Amino acid sequence: MNTASSRITYLPPAAAAGHPRWRLAASRLAARALLLATGLLLPLLLLGLWQYAVQRRWLAEQILPPPSLVWDSLVELWQNGDLVANLSISLKRLGWSLLIGGGAGLALGLAMGVSASVKAYVYPSFQLLSQFPVIGWVPLLIIFAGIGEALKVSAIAIAVVVPVTVNTYQGIRNIPRALLEVAAVYRFTFGQTVRRLVLPAASASIFNGLRQGVMQGWLSLVFVELLASSEGIGYLMVWGRQLLQLDIVVVGMLVIGAVGILLDRLLAWCASRLQGWQRNAY
Amino acid sequence: MSILRKLPKLPVTDLRGVVLPLAFLALWYGLTALQLVNTKLIVPPGAVVAAAWQVIGSGQLLAGLQASLARDLAGFVAGSGAGILFGLLLGVSPWARRLAGPTFHTLKQISLFAWLPLLSTWLGTGDAAKILFIALSAFYPVALNTFEGVRGVTQAQLEVAHVLGFSRRQRAWRLVLPAAAPQIAIGLHLALLYAWLATIGAEYLLGSSGHGIGSVVIRGKAAFNVELIIVGMLLIGVVGMALNRAASLVEARLLHWRGPGR
Amino acid sequence: MTFPRFRRFAALLSLLAAGTLALALPAIALAQDKPRVIRISYSGAGTGGRPLTGGTIISTAHQQGALEKEFAKDGIKIQWTFNPGAGPATNEQLANGLADFAHHGDLPIIIGRSTGLRTRILFSYTRFGSSYITGPIDSPAKSLEDLKGKRLAVFKGTASQLALGRILKKHGLTERDFKTVSMDGDTLRAAIATKDVDGGFIAPFDLQARGVGKVIYETGPDPELTSQGVFWVSEEFERKYPDIVQRVVTTLIRVAAWSSDEKNRDAQYKLWANSGTSYYEYQKTYADVPLKWRLSPLLDEYFVDNLKKSIQQAREFKLIRRDVDLNGWLAPQYLNTALKELKLEGYWPEFNAAGKPKLAQK
Numbered sequence: 001m002n003t004a005s006s007r008i009t010y011l012p013p014a015a016a017a018g019h020p021r022w023r024l025a026a027s028r029l030a031a032r033a034l035l036l037a038t039g040l041l042l043p044l045l046l047l048g049l050w051q052y053a054v055q056r057r058w059l060a061e062q063i064l065p066p067p068s069l070v071w072d073s074l075v076e077l078w079q080n081g082d083l084v085a086n087l088s089i090s091l092k093r094l095g096w097s098l099l100i101g102g103g104a105g106l107a108l109g110l111a112m113g114v115s116a117s118v119k120a121y122v123y124p125s126f127q128l129l130s131q132f133p134v135i136g137w138v139p140l141l142i143i144f145a146g147i148g149e150a151l152k153v154s155a156i157a158i159a160v161v162v163p164v165t166v167n168t169y170q171g172i173r174n175i176p177r178a179l180l181e182v183a184a185v186y187r188f189t190f191g192q193t194v195r196r197l198v199l200p201a202a203s204a205s206i207f208n209g210l211r212q213g214v215m216q217g218w219l220s221l222v223f224v225e226l227l228a229s230s231e232g233i234g235y236l237m238v239w240g241r242q243l244l245q246l247d248i249v250v251v252g253m254l255v256i257g258a259v260g261i262l263l264d265r266l267l268a269w270c271a272s273r274l275q276g277w278q279r280n281a282y
Numbered sequence: 283m284s285i286l287r288k289l290p291k292l293p294v295t296d297l298r299g300v301v302l303p304l305a306f307l308a309l310w311y312g313l314t315a316l317q318l319v320n321t322k323l324i325v326p327p328g329a330v331v332a333a334a335w336q337v338i339g340s341g342q343l344l345a346g347l348q349a350s351l352a353r354d355l356a357g358f359v360a361g362s363g364a365g366i367l368f369g370l371l372l373g374v375s376p377w378a379r380r381l382a383g384p385t386f387h388t389l390k391q392i393s394l395f396a397w398l399p400l401l402s403t404w405l406g407t408g409d410a411a412k413i414l415f416i417a418l419s420a421f422y423p424v425a426l427n428t429f430e431g432v433r434g435v436t437q438a439q440l441e442v443a444h445v446l447g448f449s450r451r452q453r454a455w456r457l458v459l460p461a462a463a464p465q466i467a468i469g470l471h472l473a474l475l476y477a478w479l480a481t482i483g484a485e486y487l488l489g490s491s492g493h494g495i496g497s498v499v500i501r502g503k504a505a506f507n508v509e510l511i512i513v514g515m516l517l518i519g520v521v522g523m524a525l526n527r528a529a530s531l532v533e534a535r536l537l538h539w540r541g542p543g544r
Numbered sequence: 545m546t547f548p549r550f551r552r553f554a555a556l557l558s559l560l561a562a563g564t565l566a567l568a569l570p571a572i573a574l575a576q577d578k579p580r581v582i583r584i585s586y587s588g589a590g591t592g593g594r595p596l597t598g599g600t601i602i603s604t605a606h607q608q609g610a611l612e613k614e615f616a617k618d619g620i621k622i623q624w625t626f627n628p629g630a631g632p633a634t635n636e637q638l639a640n641g642l643a644d645f646a647h648h649g650d651l652p653i654i655i656g657r658s659t660g661l662r663t664r665i666l667f668s669y670t671r672f673g674s675s676y677i678t679g680p681i682d683s684p685a686k687s688l689e690d691l692k693g694k695r696l697a698v699f700k701g702t703a704s705q706l707a708l709g710r711i712l713k714k715h716g717l718t719e720r721d722f723k724t725v726s727m728d729g730d731t732l733r734a735a736i737a738t739k740d741v742d743g744g745f746i747a748p749f750d751l752q753a754r755g756v757g758k759v760i761y762e763t764g765p766d767p768e769l770t771s772q773g774v775f776w777v778s779e780e781f782e783r784k785y786p787d788i789v790q791r792v793v794t795t796l797i798r799v800a801a802w803s804s805d806e807k808n809r810d811a812q813y814k815l816w817a818n819s820g821t822s823y824y825e826y827q828k829t830y831a832d833v834p835l836k837w838r839l840s841p842l843l844d845e846y847f848v849d850n851l852k853k854s855i856q857q858a859r860e861f862k863l864i865r866r867d868v869d870l871n872g873w874l875a876p877q878y879l880n881t882a883l884k885e886l887k888l889e890g891y892w893p894e895f896n897a898a899g900k901p902k903l904a905q906k
Binding site for chain 1: 300380381383396
């Protein structure tokens with residue numbers, strides 16, 4: 001999401017008037033700094049409100065930890081390795097699920113998009129199942145797969161499969177007929193059609209699907225870890241809550257948010273690199 | 283297959299879609315009838331149907347469903363309302379964008395369920411925490427899509443409104459909102475799905491002592507009653523689908539004045 | 545809004561206000577000397593979260609309706625809240641000011657006090673029970689050491705975690721030597737049945753009877769290793785209504801006497817079995833030690849010493865961050881008055897710090 005108000009680069013009239021370059025650079029930098037400052041205003045205000053609420057005991061101190069304690073806990077957890085250990089476990093889970101779910105979703109979407117008969121057999125069932133909230137599957141999965149890694153990876157993989165499949169399928173379906181006809185004229189083999197036409201043409205949609213898949217996967221990961229886990233960032237939050245150390249819960253939330261931001265930025269960067277050749281308006 | 287192609291085209295939906303589900307049901311029935319699997323875990327379809335009949339008859343499931351839907355609706359309305367207002371504000375006012383925008387987008391990255399432990403500690407495991415959580419889940423998609431919709435209002439449209447001498451209120455009511463309406467509708471659709479997800483998720487996480495379909499399923503899990511879990515799950519899925527369909531229909535109706543779109 | 549409509553609206557509003565005031569006034573008057581409701585939190589719930597429990601004298605009192613009968617004449621209602629989230633959930637209720645009395649395990653209440661929750665301990669119960677590590681039926685493990693590195697489940701934040709800590713410490717182990725998972729009773733039983741965990745801190749009898757579990761380790765009635773429950777009142781409630789506190793304690797001690805009577809063992813098990821845990825399980829769990837020992841409510845030397853040890857161990861196992869001060873925490877005067885009133889002095893044996901009875905039993 002483009003949060004800056006504008007990224008339009010323009011030639012300021014000052015340049016035409018012949019002002020020194022550093023002046024322009026400085027003014028642009030100042031503008032950026034001002035933007036940053038205004039953006040930080042609200043968070044700082046909220047932080048102040050939080051501290052005020054703690055001092056005025058709007059909520060019992062046991063359940064509203066002061067910001068300083070949260071910071072201390074963050075540092076402590078970072079230093080004693082707990083945070084990194086749990087976070088890496090969660091990320092590993094996400095990685096595996098993306099691989100499995102994403103791969104399955106791509107394969108399924110490709111199959112349905114390319115072959116009309118596969119679509120006829122599979123699509124109605126898929127449509128039905130995809131409308132099930134992923135969360136709904138979890139109790140059943142727990143009964144069948146227990147609460148080990150198998151459960152978590154399968155639950156998250158299911159969450160990833162759905163958007164990936166849907167977007168892949170849509171992307172392939174939206175390929176203009178004209179392109180397919182050109183491929184036929186050139187007598188592309190099936191493999192060539194897929195490699196040189198279908199995948200590039202649908203890549204925007206496929207990538208969109210992967211992006212949504214990552215986000216849905218992360219959402220499900222947090223849920224599954226909160227529900228039944230012995231390690232991971234969600235488990236850290238459960239631990240904190242059981243011991244009435246709500247600051248650990250807040251630390252968990254912050255870390256989850258940070259990972260969310262990182263994933264989002266990473267995907268955006270990937271999108272810009274992969275899609276550079278597209279002459280999109282946005 | 284070629285024989286089938288020679289048959290006259292039937293004016294019904296492609297029957298091939300039914301093959302997979304039927305095959306699945308047949309497999310399920312076969313495995314349990316032949317006792318090839320642990321029937322305590324993989325219960326026979328007949329048992330599920332029987333359990334469904336009994337449980338629905340006892341009214342327990344339907345009462346739970348009612349409670350869940352009530353909460354879902356309350357949270358959805360609250361969250362969407364707030365979302366539209368906030369999205370409007372962000373879209374229309376550049377100052378709001380600069381002040382609240384970054385915070386809004388950053389807080390959005392905190393995965394939904396991460397909010398739940400804190401909310402339930404502050405508000406208890408009763409309805410208050412759940413409704414607030416559901417409202418939160420609905421707030422973000424609506425706010426984001428409203429924001430995008432409002433941003434989509436072109437300069438030219440604004441100039442026309444200016445020329446026609448629209449007041450502030452008229453501008454909002456007769457220009458901005460209708461222009462953003464399709465995007466808002468998408469946001470509401472998403473919010474409806476997310477809200478149902480949040481409702482069920484909250485019930486799973488906040489325990490078995492509440493009222494709601496999710497609590498019924500969790501109780502079933504605790505009592506190892508697989509039939510109950512399956513029936514509950516199916517119901518949850520059906521409601522999810524129904525909500526999805528209803529949202530699509532409403533979207534189509536409300537936006538029909540835009541003419542045939544995509 | 546047009547004027548006639550406004551008048552109607554204003555009239556309705558004032559009627560509403562008057563009505564509310566009329567209803568509130570007697571409540572305000574009543575709140576001066578007596579509470580309208582006594583809120584009791586129970587750190588636990590029956591199977592599947594049902595509001596019927598067993599295993600403590602508080603459960604017995606709840607099922608017998610002892611407190612309801614006592615306060616019926618004052619028009620005070622008793623509101624019971626059963627928390628499947630056990631001790632930690634009760635702590636949260638206390639923090640939100642939603643509990644007046646509670647049954648609580650030692651670890652959660654120590655955690656609560658360390659974070660500043662203000663309570664007064666009235667009496668105790670549940671000591672000398674045996675603790676078990678139960679595993680799936682086909683588990684090859686014969687002792688705790690065999691489970692090293694495997695998945696061990698315990699309900700974190702509850703007294704069970706502290707008891708487990710003690711057991712592990714006795715064998716030179718810590719929680720970190722295992723993959724510890726947090727699970728409540730129901731989930732834990734299911735997990736053992738499906739072999740999801742390699743061991744769990746829970747009584748084995750039900751699982752044994754179903755043929756899905758077996759004992760990997762048991763402590764026997766070792767006074768060094770058991771945990772104890774406490775019944776507390778919030779400082780605020782005690783300050784406002786000390787006489788109500790006394791009456792609650794007296795009623796509950798009367799129930800405790802009934803519970804501790806060997807004649808009532810069978811009837812008690814039947815009551816407890818309503819919680820969903822079987823009669824058989826209670827029978828086996830409470831078979832080894834005389835009821836008078838197990839269910840003693842006394843705040844005797846053993847209790848105090850054990851509490852001190854619990855606090856120290858909680859700090860050692862890093863379960864609390866701040867030290868806990870025992871000063872002003874215990875309020876034995878209510879218990880002593882109740883014992884005198886009910887002529888039950890000496891009914892329960894006092895134990896010294898090592899867990900041996902000090903005086904001869906009556």
